[in-house]
Amino acid sequence: MLQIVSYTIARDLRLALRRPADLVSVLFFFIIVASLFPLGVGPEADLLRQLAPGVLWVGALLATMLSLPRLFADDHRDGTLEQLALSPNPLGLMVLGKVIAHWLVSGLPLALLAPVLGLQFDLPADALWVLTFSILLGTPALSGIGAIGAGLTLGLRGGGVLLSLLVLPLYIPVLIFGAGAVDATVSGLGPGAHLSLLAALTIGGVAFAPWAAAAALKIALE
Amino acid sequence: MSMINWFKFSAPSTFYPLAGRLIPVFWALFAILALAGLWVGFFVAPTDFQQGEGYRIIFIHVGASWMSMFTYLVMAFWAGMGLAFNTRLSGMMASALAPTGALFAFISLWTGALWGKPMWGAWWVWDARLTSELILLFLYIGFIALTHAIDDTRRADKAGAILALVGVVNVPIIYFSVKWWNTLHQGASVSLTKAPAMASIMLWGMLLCALAMWMYSLAVALMRVRVIILERERHTDWVKELLAKRSQ
Numbered sequence: 001m002l003q004i005v006s007y008t009i010a011r012d013l014r015l016a017l018r019r020p021a022d023l024v025s026v027l028f029f030f031i032i033v034a035s036l037f038p039l040g041v042g043p044e045a046d047l048l049r050q051l052a053p054g055v056l057w058v059g060a061l062l063a064t065m066l067s068l069p070r071l072f073a074d075d076h077r078d079g080t081l082e083q084l085a086l087s088p089n090p091l092g093l094m095v096l097g098k099v100i101a102h103w104l105v106s107g108l109p110l111a112l113l114a115p116v117l118g119l120q121f122d123l124p125a126d127a128l129w130v131l132t133f134s135i136l137l138g139t140p141a142l143s144g145i146g147a148i149g150a151g152l153t154l155g156l157r158g159g160g161v162l163l164s165l166l167v168l169p170l171y172i173p174v175l176i177f178g179a180g181a182v183d184a185t186v187s188g189l190g191p192g193a194h195l196s197l198l199a200a201l202t203i204g205g206v207a208f209a210p211w212a213a214a215a216a217l218k219i220a221l222e
Numbered sequence: 223m224s225m226i227n228w229f230k231f232s233a234p235s236t237f238y239p240l241a242g243r244l245i246p247v248f249w250a251l252f253a254i255l256a257l258a259g260l261w262v263g264f265f266v267a268p269t270d271f272q273q274g275e276g277y278r279i280i281f282i283h284v285g286a287s288w289m290s291m292f293t294y295l296v297m298a299f300w301a302g303m304g305l306a307f308n309t310r311l312s313g314m315m316a317s318a319l320a321p322t323g324a325l326f327a328f329i330s331l332w333t334g335a336l337w338g339k340p341m342w343g344a345w346w347v348w349d350a351r352l353t354s355e356l357i358l359l360f361l362y363i364g365f366i367a368l369t370h371a372i373d374d375t376r377r378a379d380k381a382g383a384i385l386a387l388v389g390v391v392n393v394p395i396i397y398f399s400v401k402w403w404n405t406l407h408q409g410a411s412v413s414l415t416k417a418p419a420m421a422s423i424m425l426w427g428m429l430l431c432a433l434a435m436w437m438y439s440l441a442v443a444l445m446r447v448r449v450i451i452l453e454r455e456r457h458t459d460w461v462k463e464l465l466a467k468r469s470q
Binding site for chain 1: 364367
């Protein structure tokens with residue numbers, strides 16, 4: 001069981017590291033989006049500090065979403081996915097491995113990058129820690145839910161736009177609690193409640209989403 | 223085995239004439255209930271002493287909101303049935319219900335805005351209920367977009383079914399997250415929940431209108447499913463016979 005998951009993670013990581021440009025472009029998308037907001041709303045530090053949690057979280061959400069189509073598309077194109085579906089091992093476990101690998105190359109770097117961008121928005125130090133931690137905690141749920149959307153839109157025309165239409169409404173709870181945790185820190189309430197709910201969403205998302213995504217993949221491969 | 227054949231009407235060929243017989247019944251019920259509801263709403267119900275005549279929009283608004291939520295549940299039910307029993311008709315029902323649900327979600331938001339402008343002084347506030355109704359509309363649109371993007375109807379039905387079921391799991395989570403998001407921050411300045419106890423005649427008008435919308439949904443969904451059946455089963459013998467009979 002665990003072997004299948006770890007094998008899939010290792011394989012996907014190796015594939016991702018052989019094409020680092022994909023990984024880097026997602027990170028630069030995040031940086032550019034976050035840098036556009038001060039240009040749009042003006043450089044006042046008070047305003048930026050208020051906007052920061054929402055802007056950085058929405059940026060992380062969009063960056064995660066941009067990298068979703070590649071989750072299954074490459075394996076689908078060269079037929080690997082069909083072989084994986086034919087194997088006697090449960091497809092859900094392989095999808096779980098792919099979700100974890102996707103998080104390692106998108107969610108984790110985004111979380112490490114977020115405090116640097118938070119400095120641009122003049123966030124205080126404790127809020128920077130909470131921001132990093134909330135993105136670390138929330139992005140696995142984004143990868144999991146996104147896998148369902150990626151499976152449903154696999155091989156469809158206009159898949160990218162459709163994917164965002166399907167996935168973004170489902171991302172709303174993660175956004176609310178993730179940005180809420182940082183907001184609560186800034187306003188002195190303490191982030192505990194938000195972070196607990198975020199962890200609950202991640203546990204639920206990572207546990208159940210791979211199976212729904214596997215069902216979607218089986219339909220797409222019929 | 224039981225004597226009742228539960229799956230008799232799950233075949234499109236037997237369901238098509240049944241739906242054809244039911245549609246006039248639902249239209250008639252809709253006409254009676256809508257006339258009665260609107261009559262109560264416009265002529266019998268008294269003017270509200272706080273809100274004036276403007277409150278009368280609730281006769282449309284409440285029913286539309288209920289139907290938008292209820293239709294999503296019915297759609298997800300048929301989606302689940304389609305996945306579980308692999309029946310063709312279930313997927314057709316789900317895709318026939320989606321536009322009606324989206325329409326009611328839109329009407330609910332629109333009438334809410336019309337009511338909100340004179341009462342709250344704003345077309346839109348980020349109240350928990352408004353936000354979750356908006357997200358419900360997004361979910362409907364996602365379902366419709368996904369099923370229309372897939373050419374193979376069997377795959378479209380199944381993919382839409384998974385999306386509808388994932389949505390149904392998410393709807394309570396989204397609802398509570400939006401609710402907490404709002405109340406944690408600013409505290410609801412306006413709330414639909416603490417409405418004063420309603421006069422019973424107003425309640426009657428509202429219920430009649432809601433039932434009328436229910437009948438309308440049934441009639442329209444059945445009409446739409448009949449069209450979908452004809453479109454998808456056009457290669458079968460019974461559809462060819464039916465069309466030949468009709469064109470004579």
